[in-house]
Amino acid sequence: MSRTERECKSCGYVFDTYFMATMDYCKRCVPSVIELAKAIKLFPDIETLHTENERYETALERLARLGNEPELGNSIGNVIVQEALKGGE
């Protein structure tokens, strides 16, 4: 391998960095690597989202009944939360 040659970290193809914008990936892999990085950023860990969602839902259920437990409340605040919970179904 010459000084300007690199092995692609994704596919193992040996390419010449003299012609490349990146030092780690060949021309074929660069677009997919960029797309993958974007996708990972756009879709955070699904398990974390699920846990957060459950936490918010538990808090909203309590607020929906606040002041009239264990039945649903009828204050403006209770109703706002009840409507928010309905929207999530």
Ligand SMILES: [Zn+2]
């Ligand atoms: Zn490659």
